Amino acid sequence: MQLKKTSIKKALFAASCSLLAGNSVAKDWDFDAALMYYGESDRVQAIEGIFKANRTLKDDREFSSKLVVDSLTGASANGAVPQTSAQTFTTPSGNGQYTAGAGETPLDDSFLDTRVQVAAQWSQPLGEKYIVSTGANFSNEYDYQSAAFNSSIGRYLNNKNTTVSLGLSYAMDSVDAVGGRPVGLSTMVVDEGQFANAEAFQAAFDATRQSGGEDGKDTVDVVLGLTQVINRRWITQFNISLSEVDGYLTDPYKVVSQVDTSGLSVNQLYENRPGTRSKQAFFAQSKYHFEKSVWDISYRLTNDDWGIQSHTIESRYHFLLSNNRYIEPHVRFYQQSEADFYTPFLREGESLPEFASADYRIGKLNTYTLGVKYGKKLENGREYGVRLEYYSQAPQSVGVEPLGQLESLDLYPSLDAVILQFDYKF
Amino acid sequence: MFKVIKFSMVLVALGMAGCSSLGVQPWERDLLAKEEMSLSAGATDLALDDHIYFSKEGTSGGRGFAGGGCGCN
Numbered sequence: 322m323q324l325k326k327t328s329i330k331k332a333l334f335a336a337s338c339s340l341l342a343g344n345s346v347a348k349d350w351d352f353d354a355a356l357m358y359y360g361e362s363d364r365v366q367a368i369e370g371i372f373k374a375n376r377t378l379k380d381d382r383e384f385s386s387k388l389v390v391d392s393l394t395g396a397s398a399n400g401a402v403p404q405t406s407a408q409t410f411t412t413p414s415g416n417g418q419y420t421a422g423a424g425e426t427p428l429d430d431s432f433l434d435t436r437v438q439v440a441a442q443w444s445q446p447l448g449e450k451y452i453v454s455t456g457a458n459f460s461n462e463y464d465y466q467s468a469a470f471n472s473s474i475g476r477y478l479n480n481k482n483t484t485v486s487l488g489l490s491y492a493m494d495s496v497d498a499v500g501g502r503p504v505g506l507s508t509m510v511v512d513e514g515q516f517a518n519a520e521a522f523q524a525a526f527d528a529t530r531q532s533g534g535e536d537g538k539d540t541v542d543v544v545l546g547l548t549q550v551i552n553r554r555w556i557t558q559f560n561i562s563l564s565e566v567d568g569y570l571t572d573p574y575k576v577v578s579q580v581d582t583s584g585l586s587v588n589q590l591y592e593n594r595p596g597t598r599s600k601q602a603f604f605a606q607s608k609y610h611f612e613k614s615v616w617d618i619s620y621r622l623t624n625d626d627w628g629i630q631s632h633t634i635e636s637r638y639h640f641l642l643s644n645n646r647y648i649e650p651h652v653r654f655y656q657q658s659e660a661d662f663y664t665p666f667l668r669e670g671e672s673l674p675e676f677a678s679a680d681y682r683i684g685k686l687n688t689y690t691l692g693v694k695y696g697k698k699l700e701n702g703r704e705y706g707v708r709l710e711y712y713s714q715a716p717q718s719v720g721v722e723p724l725g726q727l728e729s730l731d732l733y734p735s736l737d738a739v740i741l742q743f744d745y746k747f
Numbered sequence: 748m749f750k751v752i753k754f755s756m757v758l759v760a761l762g763m764a765g766c767s768s769l770g771v772q773p774w775e776r777d778l779l780a781k782e783e784m785s786l787s788a789g790a791t792d793l794a795l796d797d798h799i800y801f802s803k804e805g806t807s808g809g810r811g812f813a814g815g816g817c818g819c820n
Contacts, residue, residue, distance in 0.1 A: 482770025604809035621809040
């Protein structure tokens with residue numbers, strides 16, 4: 322009986338809160354801090370920290386700000402094919418070399434970067450039926466800068482059970498590639514003693530660099546959204562996104578191997594991608610509140626004019642345990658087709674295509690993530706959580722027949738990573 | 748190119764048609780008002796995940812803006 326009384330009281334309290342025309346009382350600051358470690362076996366290691374400060378002001382006006390710092394180190398696949406003998410490459414700066422042993426996937430180990438990002442967002446109701454939001458986002462890393470601005474408007478319909486929204490974002494990025502931007506599909510110059518002196522090598526290296534041309538990219542995103550409450554336990558969301566990117570979209574540090582009929586790599590050509598990309602995405606999400614759990618499932622379909630189509634299914638099952646604790650298993654499956662200009666290698670003697678990349682990230686790829694989060698809500702809105710995830714990438718063959726020695730080598734190496742995260746809200 | 752848009756439009760049209768009969772009264776929002784039922788619950792986890800997947804996969808966005816902001820891809 323006591324239990325029943327309490328739950329009725331709770332329900333009445335929740336109902337009265339919802340009936341109020343909005344939150345007319347200003348709340349103090351809410352802070353959210355998180356630290357994440359990302360580690361790939363033998364490749365990239367990263368540490369990322371996020372600090373967020375949110376403040377809800379009178380009449381549901383809300384200010385949020387975010388600081389993100391991340392640091393990357395380790396080695397990244399440069400796109401070249403493995404060989405049965407050791408290979409030597411020139412670093413992106415042209416000031417050094419790195420090698421890949423026999424049978425090894427060539428990895429550029431000069432990969433090191435620190436990124437700092439700051440963001441601020443303001444949102445508020447506009448009358449009874451609208452909500453507006455606007456924000457800015459700046460990020461800076463050694464070879465890349467970005468500034469982005471966004472605005473959105475939402476319209477409540479059907480007793481606030483339906484919300485339709487329109488969001489716009491414009492991002493201006495600039496690329497300051499280490500060693501300069503390579504000329505697309507020019508041949509990497511490797512100093513194997515053939516140059517009379519350092520100046521002669523430098524002159525040959527400089528000839529592979531662009532002197533002018535586009536060194537940034539602009540991105541315009543439009544997101545149309547629909548949020549629908551189905552019933553007391555069920556809410557859904559549907560988004561359609563359009564994105565237009567224009568500028569330097571090539572990865573200046575990636576190469577494509579040019580091989581002869583025996584599979585021997587005779588040249589490494591700097592990759593070259595188109596200067597525009599049009600992307601579309603459909604995203605659907607459903608959240609259902611069972612008696613003691615919440616199931617969040619989402620699906621995303623993307624398509625673009627590079628020929629990449631992807632499907633993503635993601636599920637988070639939030640089990641509410643006793644003492645305000647929770648446990649949340651997470652699974653995610655991702656599948657993408659390859660870009661039209663993706664190829665694991667080029668053949669010597671054949672005419673060069675206009676665009677080519679051997680970057681496995683735009684190749685045919687399957688990935689999955691398995692993870693679990695454990696957390697506990699404490700007094701005064703404080704909360705902590707720990708998350709552990711396993712991420713696996715399995716690049717797929719695109720049906721290009723391996724030549725000679727490449728038949729015995731792994732052209733599509735898989736990659737595993739572990740993610741560990743701590744977060745604390747206060 | 749228009750495959751995604753067409754598919755989305757059909758779904759959204761179907762959704763909109765059924766919307767008026769769906770939903771709850773203001774006093775039935777007790778569960779929907781809970782933090783874990785918010786569509787943006789776990790925003791920090793999602794932001795960290797987005798950064799990883801943006802860096803390691805060929806497509807991004809959908810939930811929000813696909814945007815730039817990172818030289819990692």
